[in-house]
Each structure stands twice: as structure tokens, then as C-alpha cells.
Amino acid sequence: MSETNVQVTSVRKRFGSVQALGGVSFEAETGITGLLGPNGAGKTTLLRMMATVMSPDSGSLRLLGHDPTDPLARTAIRRSLGYMPQEPGFHRSFSAFAFIDYVAILKEMTDRRARHAEVIRVLDLVGLGDQARKRIRALSGGMRRRLALAQTLLGDPELLVLDEPTAGLDPEQRLRFRELISDIAVRQTVILSTHQTEDVATLCNRVIVMDEGIILFEGTPSELAEIARGRVWAAHERDARATLSWRTGDGMHRHIGVAPPGAHLIDPTIEDAYLLLVGHRVVAENVA
Amino acid sequence: MIIVLAALLGVALIVVLREGSPRGKTADSVTPERTLEHARGSVVRALAIAEGKLLARNPLVIAGVALSGTALFAVGQGSRLFLDDMGVALMLFPMAGMTLIASNLAVLRGRRDGLEEQFGSCPVGPTARTIAHSLALAGPVLYACIVAAAWTITARALGSIGRPHVVELLTGPILVACAGLVGILLARLLPRSAASLFMVIAIGFLEGALSAERGHLKPLAPFMPTLYQPVEVETRPRGWHIVYLLGIAGALAFGAIARHRRGPRIWSALGLAATLAISAAFAQYRAQTPARDARAAAWIATPEAFQSCRHHGLVTYCAYDEYAELIDRWRAPVDGVLALVPAAARARPLLLRQRLPAEAISGMERLEIRAALPFPVPSAGPFAWSDDGAIHPDMTLCNHSREPRCQIVLAESAAAWAVGLPISRTHPADPAAGDLPTEKERIAALGLMDSSGQARAVVALWLTLQSTPGIRGAPPDTRARQANRGTTYTLTPCQEGPPVAWSFKDTGYARRLSERPAAEVSARLASMWTIVTDPRTTTRQLAQIFDLQVPTLAMGAPPPAFNDC
Numbered sequence: 114m115s116e117t118n119v120q121v122t123s124v125r126k127r128f129g130s131v132q133a134l135g136g137v138s139f140e141a142e143t144g145i146t147g148l149l150g151p152n153g154a155g156k157t158t159l160l161r162m163m164a165t166v167m168s169p170d171s172g173s174l175r176l177l178g179h180d181p182t183d184p185l186a187r188t189a190i191r192r193s194l195g196y197m198p199q200e201p202g203f204h205r206s207f208s209a210f211a212f213i214d215y216v217a218i219l220k221e222m223t224d225r226r227a228r229h230a231e232v233i234r235v236l237d238l239v240g241l242g243d244q245a246r247k248r249i250r251a252l253s254g255g256m257r258r259r260l261a262l263a264q265t266l267l268g269d270p271e272l273l274v275l276d277e278p279t280a281g282l283d284p285e286q287r288l289r290f291r292e293l294i295s296d297i298a299v300r301q302t303v304i305l306s307t308h309q310t311e312d313v314a315t316l317c318n319r320v321i322v323m324d325e326g327i328i329l330f331e332g333t334p335s336e337l338a339e340i341a342r343g344r345v346w347a348a349h350e351r352d353a354r355a356t357l358s359w360r361t362g363d364g365m366h367r368h369i370g371v372a373p374p375g376a377h378l379i380d381p382t383i384e385d386a387y388l389l390l391v392g393h394r395v396v397a398e399n400v401a
Numbered sequence: 402m403i404i405v406l407a408a409l410l411g412v413a414l415i416v417v418l419r420e421g422s423p424r425g426k427t428a429d430s431v432t433p434e435r436t437l438e439h440a441r442g443s444v445v446r447a448l449a450i451a452e453g454k455l456l457a458r459n460p461l462v463i464a465g466v467a468l469s470g471t472a473l474f475a476v477g478q479g480s481r482l483f484l485d486d487m488g489v490a491l492m493l494f495p496m497a498g499m500t501l502i503a504s505n506l507a508v509l510r511g512r513r514d515g516l517e518e519q520f521g522s523c524p525v526g527p528t529a530r531t532i533a534h535s536l537a538l539a540g541p542v543l544y545a546c547i548v549a550a551a552w553t554i555t556a557r558a559l560g561s562i563g564r565p566h567v568v569e570l571l572t573g574p575i576l577v578a579c580a581g582l583v584g585i586l587l588a589r590l591l592p593r594s595a596a597s598l599f600m601v602i603a604i605g606f607l608e609g610a611l612s613a614e615r616g617h618l619k620p621l622a623p624f625m626p627t628l629y630q631p632v633e634v635e636t637r638p639r640g641w642h643i644v645y646l647l648g649i650a651g652a653l654a655f656g657a658i659a660r661h662r663r664g665p666r667i668w669s670a671l672g673l674a675a676t677l678a679i680s681a682a683f684a685q686y687r688a689q690t691p692a693r694d695a696r697a698a699a700w701i702a703t704p705e706a707f708q709s710c711r712h713h714g715l716v717t718y719c720a721y722d723e724y725a726e727l728i729d730r731w732r733a734p735v736d737g738v739l740a741l742v743p744a745a746a747r748a749r750p751l752l753l754r755q756r757l758p759a760e761a762i763s764g765m766e767r768l769e770i771r772a773a774l775p776f777p778v779p780s781a782g783p784f785a786w787s788d789d790g791a792i793h794p795d796m797t798l799c800n801h802s803r804e805p806r807c808q809i810v811l812a813e814s815a816a817a818w819a820v821g822l823p824i825s826r827t828h829p830a831d832p833a834a835g836d837l838p839t840e841k842e843r844i845a846a847l848g849l850m851d852s853s854g855q856a857r858a859v860v861a862l863w864l865t866l867q868s869t870p871g872i873r874g875a876p877p878d879t880r881a882r883q884a885n886r887g888t889t890y891t892l893t894p895c896q897e898g899p900p901v902a903w904s905f906k907d908t909g910y911a912r913r914l915s916e917r918p919a920a921e922v923s924a925r926l927a928s929m930w931t932i933v934t935d936p937r938t939t940t941r942q943l944a945q946i947f948d949l950q951v952p953t954l955a956m957g958a959p960p961p962a963f964n965d966c
Contacts, residue, residue: 166521188524196522202515218451219523219530223443264519274522 117142118272118302119163124172126158126326133158135326136172145298147317147334148306151391155326156306157199157276163304164196164274177271190272192221195265199276199306201257205250209241209260212249216264235263238293240286254281262290266297273297275305279312291316310384320383322390329390334383341381341389345369348376356392444525448533456500456507457540465499466544473552480556481798483723486565487637489549490624493573494608496548497580498601500541505584505597508534512592527661531585535654538581545574562726562798569639575646576623580604582653589660620685621645641684648678691769698773701757708755714739715747719754724796727755731794734812737868741919742819743927746934751818752791753811759784759829783829785848792824809865810898816864817899820857820934823850826900844902853904856943857934860926862903862911867919907940909952917947 119141126134134155148156161167162174165181177193179186204212213232222228236242239259244252252260258281265273278294279287294303295316307313313320314334322330322337330337347365351358352373361367368376369389456462473492506513508531511520520530549570583604584597604623611622620637623646651674659667700707710719711728716735718728731753739747763784765771771778778784786793792814797807818824826848834846844851852858914922929946932938943949 161518164518164522166518188526191522191524194522196519198518200515202511202517202519204510204514204516215451216519216523218444218447219520219525221444221524223447225447228447 118177119146119304120173120175121159121163122173122175124159124162124169124174126155126162126167126170132326134169137323137326137328138172139321139328139331141302141304141319143298143300143302144318145294145303145305145316146319146321147313148304148321148323149308149310149313149387150306150323151308153325154323154391156323158326159323160196160274160276160304160306161198163272164194164198165190166196192268193271195267195270195273197261197265197273197275197278199280201261201264203249203257203260206248208246208248209236209252209263210245212260213264213267217267220267222268231267235266238266239263240289255283255286258282259286259290262293269301271301273301273303273305275303277306277308279307279309287312310382310387314383322387324391330386337386338381338383339386341369341386343378344389345379345381345385346372346376347379348373350375352376357388441529445529445533445536448525448530449536449539452507452533452537453540456503456537457544459503459507461499461503461506462496462541462544465496465503465541466548468495468499469493469545470548470551473548474555480561481563481723481796482553482556482561482565483563485556485561486553486569487572487624489552489565489570490573490576492552493545493548493577494624496541496545497577498604500538500577501580501584501587501601501604502597503541503584504534504538504581505588505600506594507537508585508588509592509594513594527589528658531589531657531661534585535582535657538578541581542574542578545577546571549573560798563723566639568643572624572639572643572646575643575650579623579646579650579653582650582657586653586657586660589657617686617689620688621682638685638688641681641688645678645681645685648674648676648681650674652678691773694767694769694773697767697770698775701762701770702775704754704756715749716751716753719752720794721755724755727794727798730798730807731811734808734868735792735815738812738815738819738864741864741867741923741926743930746819746930751815753794754789754791756786756793756795758795759786759826763829783832785826785829788823788825788827790825792818812865812868813861813901814899816861816868817901819864820861821936822852822857822861822899822901824899847902849900849902851904852901853907854940855907855936856932856938856940857936858901858903858907859910859914859940859943860933861901862908863914863922866911866915867923906952910940910944910949913949913952914947922947 117140119139121140122138124134124137125132137155137159148159150156158167162169162181163176165176165187168182174181176190179190181187181190204215207215210232213236214228217228217232222231233242233245236245239262241256241259241263244256249257249260258278262275262278265275273294275294279290282290291312294305297303298316298318305312305317317334320330320332320334320337321328330340346355346368347361348368349365350373351360351366352368352371354371355368355373356370358366358368358370358373366373367379369385369392372378469492472495473489511517553565553570583600587596587600608622608624611618612624614622620642652671655667655671655674659671704721705719708719708721709725710717712718713732713736716739718731720728735751735753760783762771762774762778765778776787792811794807794811814824816822828848830848831846834843837843837846841851852861925947926933933943933946944951
């Protein structure tokens with residue numbers, strides 16, 4: 114049975130004159146919730162709040178049934194939390210095993226034997242079991258990314274907060290990641306932010322599209338795709354009135370927005386819907 | 402009392418540890434209270450072990466151990482362990498400095514590696530991490546204890562005397578702990594790696610300023626970079642000093658914890674530690690009383706009241722209690738001289754009484770002690786003890802590299818006593834003596850007796866050469882140095898030796914004599930002892946008796962590097 118593990122209510126946050134979050138509200142249950150949005154949309158700020166390392170200016174959060182503003186409750190949340198920041202850090206002189214072991218202590222795993230068994234388990238889960246004794250400085254970027262994921266999985270946390278976990282992973286690693294996360298999400302709540310609509314389409318049971326600190330869409334991936342139904346066209350020629358258009362591999366032009374002359378409707382994807390929602394920003398960024 | 406105070410600080414730390422534990426204040430707490438309390442203690446322990454291993458293997462700490470160990474063992478030979486134990490803390494300063502930097506870098510490791518956010522989302526917060534970093538200092542402290550203990554054992558094996566005071570020895574390891582805690586506090590207040598290096602330099606300056614202080618603030622210096630003069634009578638109150646350091650350590654530890662967790666218990670613990678440090682500092686300040694100065698003055702002026710004596714035949718050896726082990730080392734050269742002297746000549750009592758050297762009194766730092774002495778000490782210039790007819794060994798340990806010199810001085814004194822030459826200076830050397838034009842004037846200004854041309858001087862020198870096993874066993878060049886002092890006159894360079902100027906010619910005759918079989922010379926000297934020790938008997942007459950040739954220049958040539966004192 115699904116339960117509401119994350120409740121975000123009217124959360125606002127400003128950094129100086131920049132509004133990072135402008136009254137965000139949503140709920141997340143067991144399963145995977147994907148946060149989609151362009152750079153600066155407020156995804157990372159929201160995830161940091163869910164990781165209890167940042168507090169909102171106003172509004173409230175309730176994580177795993179606790180209020181993170183209460184110090185004792187915050188500790189209780191952290192006991193059941195796994196967090197992978199956008200740019201995870203490492204003690205590069207440590208071995209992979211030693212680093213995860215150190216983080217395991219910070220996660221209150223005090224029994225040495227049990228802790229070591231857990232460290233080996235999570236390293237195996239992310240495919241780094243054979244690299245455990247290697248110094249982190251000797252690992253590739255993708256391996257480090259998996260190592261960062263491994264530390265979030267310590268202790269089988271109820272809530273996983275992952276900020277762009279698939280960035281830097283090759284296709285095979287990305288598939289392994291999807292496999293792993295989809296297994297975990299059967300019993301846990303996973304919040305992940307990504308630029309990859311493909312990840313959302315294949316993994317998430319819910320998706321939230323954000324831009325400029327507000328939520329533009331909340332629903333299932335198929336509901337997101339439905340937004341674009343009737344607004345995605347295939348044509349032989351490019352039409353300047355389209356919100357976005359690009360030439361596909363078969364030589365046709367894919368248009369999002371108004372119908373160009375001679376075009377025919379095609380089935381939308383969630384990427385089409387996402388681009389439709391934040392298209393003006395994407396266009397602006399492309400122009401810039 | 403120290404144990405009680407240390408226990409108080411420990412209890413305060415435990416209270417602080419427990420403070421972080423939830424006590425079921427929230428209804429929605431998912432974990433039972435007791436489990437959380439258990440978790441916190443064991444987490445700190447696990448983290449402390451992990452950090453302790455890292456710190457113990459840290460290259461900086463290892464380098465500090467090597468530096469301190471080298472420094473300690475370089476000065477470990479010939480130590481008066483009951484005094485030089487104060488120097489252990491000084492020698493551990495490199496290790497303390499390295500520990501400060503290493504612990505600072507350890508606390509900042511997460512920040513340096515961009516892990517603050519990841520660690521921030523973990524249930525173990527900065528308070529527990531700070532406590533773990535503090536406990537991890539056990540490794541460097543243990544190293545410091547091992548270095549101090551190894552120094553004690555090695556120094557003892559190398560001929561040092563006495564026993565170090567455990568409390569004084571602990572000062573070094575506690576300083577290492579304090580340094581580590583400074584590094585942790587600094588990281589919490591100013592999270593910049595370079596700050597620790599500047600802090601080490603600043604502490605060095607502070608130490609220098611406090612220890613250079615000639616007044617009451619001097620004992621507040623964490624360690625003694627230079628020993629007091631005279632160190633025997635003016636040590637700091639070591640018990641209060643260690644309480645002072647423990648208080649500082651506690652204040653640093655609770656200060657670092659207070660950076661992230663404030664509350665009445667933390668403030669109470671911090672206040673307790675600070676009060677302890679301030680009280681102990683005040684106690685050290687107050688310990689320097691006129692009564693203490695008077696006692697120190699009495700220790701100097703009336704050594705008989707503080708010494709133990711041992712009798713060997715008619716010879717009485719008296720040493721301050723702490724130096725009693727030296728009596729056995731004094732006996733060899735004295736017995737050697739007396740064995741070569743006819744029984745009639747040694748049938749009178751001889752007293753060797755240890756005394757603080759005159760230069761230690763004239764150079765005394767604490768003027769209050771000088772003022773309390775029952776005899777006048779010039780406010781400027783040298784001082785000399787009055788002649789009391791006894792030989793006065795000083796605090797030299799007479800071991801290893803100092804053994805030949807020490808034996809020469811004692812044998813010289815005993816030989817001078819045997820032949821009737823003076824054995825004590827009666828007035829101080831004039832510092833301007835070196836500027837006088839003639840050697841005769843210089844000798845007189847230095848307060849020495851000119852023994853030139855007297856047969857008894859040759860006899861005394863021969864007795865010295867024959868009766869110092871250290872000299873006989875020493876390399877030939879050392880023996881030559883003793884026999885060939887000076888050009889025309891060999892001026893006794895050491896204050897504690899007999900105040901006699903041995904002439905070049907007389908030392909040459911003594912060497913000629915020493916080329917003869919000792920038993921033969923001894924027998925002939927004994928048969929005409931009264932004649933050869935008569936001040937009127939000349940060197941020339943002695944040479945005729947023994948048929949000695951005039952010594953060559955080479956026999957009297959002074960070694961270029963002769964400077965035993």
C-alpha cells in the first residue's frame with residue numbers, strides 16, 4: 114500500500130534577489146517521483162530541503178511523517194534518508210570501501226561486522242564490488258558517480274533523494290541504475306531530479322515539471338505526454354510559427370505547437386510535453 | 402586532586418554526550434529513546450576509532466613523533482631526570498605542532514572534499530564528529546607518552562640520575578592533546594586550512610613571550626623552553642601546572658562542541674573547565690611566595706640541611722638527596738688519588754660537599770632568591786663562595802662525555818688537598834683579567850694560586866694523571882689535553898676545580914714522571930712525601946730526585962681545541 118512520505122506545502126526560498134522556489138506544493142508516495150526542469154528551475158534547492166540540509170523561508174515540509182524543523186525529528190528523518198547531491202564529494206585518498214565505511218558510521222552503523230557486510234552489499238549493488246580496495250582518485254568519473262549512489266543506499270533508507278544521479282553514466286550504467294532504482298522503489302520513496310526525460314518515462318510513476326521555482330505540471334508520465342496530444346506534428350517543411358521544431362532522422366520535421374501546412378498529427382512523448390511546458394525557456398537558452 | 406579534576410572533566414564530557422540524545426520529547430519519534438542513546442555513544446566511539454586510525458597514520462603526526470623523538474634522545478644523555486623531565490614538554494612541541502595541523506586538517510577534510518552537504522544529511526551531526534575528533538587525539542597522546550617513557554628508560558640506561566615525576570612527564574602528552582584540540586576548535590571557528598599553520602606560529606610566539614617573562618607569569622607558559630636558573634630551587638608548581646593545562650584542554654574541547662551545540666550543560670562544562678584553568682593559573686601565580694624564595698635561598702646557602710652524607714674511611718661525601726647517586730661516581734677519582742698517597746698523608750678527614758656552582762648564583766634569574774641569601778651577592782659581576790676547606794663537586798653527572806672532565810676536576814682537587822695546595826677559590830675571578838698585560842697579573846686577577854716551580858704541583862698533577870681511570874681509559878688525545886694545558890701556565894678553566902695555575906713546565910715534568918712505573922714512583926714519593934710536598938721544594942729538585950729530563954716543547958704544546966668547561 115502506498116503511503117505519503119513526502120509532503121511539501123507552499124515552500125518558498127529566495128537567494129538574495131533571486132527567487133528559487135515560489136510556493137511549491139506536492140506530495141510523494143512510495144515509488145519514484147521525477148523532478149524535471151531546466152537549469153535554475155529550483156530542483157536542487159527543493160531536493161536539498163528534502164535532504165534536510167536547507168530550510169525554506171516559508172512553507173513547510175513533512176518527511177517520513179516528521180517535521181524537519183524539529184532537531185530530534187530531523188535526526189529521525191536522516192536515519193531513514195539517502196541523499197546524493199548534484200556534485201557529490203569524495204575523500205579521494207580513501208579506498209572505495211573505506212569511504213563508504215566512513216559514511217556508514219555517520220549513518221550510525223556501529224557494529225563493525227554488520228557495517229562491513231552492508232558496505233560490501235551496496236558496493237556490489239552498484240557494481241563496484243571488485244573495485245572496493247581501489248583508491249577513489251583512481252576511479253573513473255562514472256565509477257565515482259556509482260560510488261556516490263552506493264553511499265545513499267546504505268541501510269536501505271526509506272527515502273532516497275537523488276540529484277541528477279544519471280549524469281555522467283554511460284548507457285549500460287544508466288540501464289543498471291534504472292534496474293536498481295526500480296527494484297528499490299517497490300518499497301521506498303525515491304525523489305530524483307533529472308534532465309533526462311527518458312529516465313522519467315522509463316522509471317517514474319509520478320513526474321513534476323518545474324520552472325523558475327514553480328510547478329508547471331504534476332502527474333504521471335503518461336498524463337504529461339497527454340498534454341502534448343494534438344500539438345505534435347510531422348511535416349516536410351519547417352514552420353517558423355512552431356514553439357519548437359527539429360528535423361528527425363527520417364527527414365521529416367517534428368513540430369510542437371500550431372499545425373504547419375500539410376502536417377499530420379503524431380503521438381506525443383513526455384519530452385514533447387516537457388518542451389511544450391518549458392519551451393519558451395529552452396528557445397531562449399538556445400538563442401542565448 | 403589531579404585525578405579528581407580529570408574525572409570531573411570526563412564526567413562533563415559524558416554529560417555533553419548524553420545531551421545530544423533525544424528524550425522522547427516528540428510524540429512522532431520513531432526510535433525508542435534508549436536505543437538512540439546507545440546509538441549516540443557507540444557512534445561516537447566508532448567514529449573516534451575511525452578518525453583515530455587516520456590521525457595515528459597521518460604523515461604529519463608521524464613526522465612530529467620523529468622530530469620530537471630525535472630531539473628528546475639527543476638531549477637524553479646525562480639527564481637529571483627529576484629536573485629534565487620539564488624539558489620533555491619542550492621536546493614534544495614539534496609533535497604538538499604537527500598534531501595541531503593534522504587534527505585541523507582532519508576536521509576540515511569533509512569541507513575540503515566537498516562533502517559537507519552529504520555529511521550534513523547524515524544523522525551523526527557536527528557535535529558528535531567534534532567529540533570523535535577530540536577522542537581521536539588519543540593516538541598522538543599515546544605516541545607522546547611512549548616517546549616520554551622511552552626517553553626515561555633510555556636516559557636512565559645512559560647514566561642519568563633520579564626519577565622523573567610522572568605529573569611532569571604527563572605535561573608533554575597533555576600539551577599534544579591541547580594542541581590537537583586547538584586545531585579542532587580552530588577548524589570549527591575559522592574553517593581555513595592555512596589558519597592552523599599561523600596558529601602554530603602564534604602559539605610559538607606566545608610561548609616565547611611567556612617563558613621570557615622573568616616575573617610571575619612565567620609558569621603560565623605551557624612548557625619551559627629554557628630552564629630556570631638555578632633549576633633546582635625554582636621549579637614551577639607542577640601539580641597546579643597540569644591542572645592548568647587540563648583546564649585549558651577542557652575549555653578547548655567544550656568550546657569546539659559549543660560551536661554547534663549550545664545549551665546549559667555545554668556552557669556549564671565550558672565554565673567549569675575555564676574556571677579550573679584560571680584557578681590553576683592563579684594558584685601558580687600565588688605559589689611564588691617569599692617563603693618559597695627563603696626556602697630556595699636556604700637550599701643554596703646551607704646545603705648541609707638538605708643533604709645526605711656517606712662516609713668512606715675518613716672521607717665524607719655529601720650530596721643533595723636527589724643527587725645521592727653521584728657519590729659512587731665521585732669516589733673513583735678520589736679513592737684513586739688517596740691510594741697513591743702515603744697513609745700518614747691521608748690520615749685526616751676530607752669532606753666533599755656538593756654545592757651550587759658560583760656562576761649559577763651570579764646568573765640567577767629570580768632576584769628575590771638572591772636577595773634572600775644570607776651572604777652578599779654582588780648585583781653585577783661574578784660571585785665566589787668562601788673557602789670552607791672542603792671539595793665542592795657541583796651538579797655535573799660525571800658520566801659519558803662528561804666523565805673525564807668530572808674525574809679530572811675531582812682528582813685534581815683531591816690531589817691538591819693531598820699535597821697542601823688550595824682547593825677552593827676565595828674570591829671571584831675578575832672578568833677583566835684577560836685584558837691584563839702579564840700572565841702573573843692575569844693569574845692573580847683570576848683568583849688562582851701560582852704553583853709554578855713547586856715540586857708539589859708536579860706531584861699533584863702526577864696523582865691526577867694516575868688516579869683517574871676515566872683519563873687512563875680515555876683516548877690518548879684526551880689524556881694529552883689534561884697533561885698539556887696552557888703555554889706557560891695551564892690555567893684551570895673550570896670554576897669547580899682547585900684554584901691553581903699549573904705551569905707548562907710542571908705539567909711537562911708530570912708527564913715525564915707518568916712515563917715511569919706507577920708503583921715505583923708512588924713508593925719513592927711516599928718515602929720522601931714530606932719533602933716533595935713542602936712548598937719550598939722546587940721542581941728542579943724533584944727532577945733531580947727522579948732524574949727527569951727537562952720536558953720538550955711538544956709535551957707541553959696545548960691542544961688547539963681545549964675547552965673542557
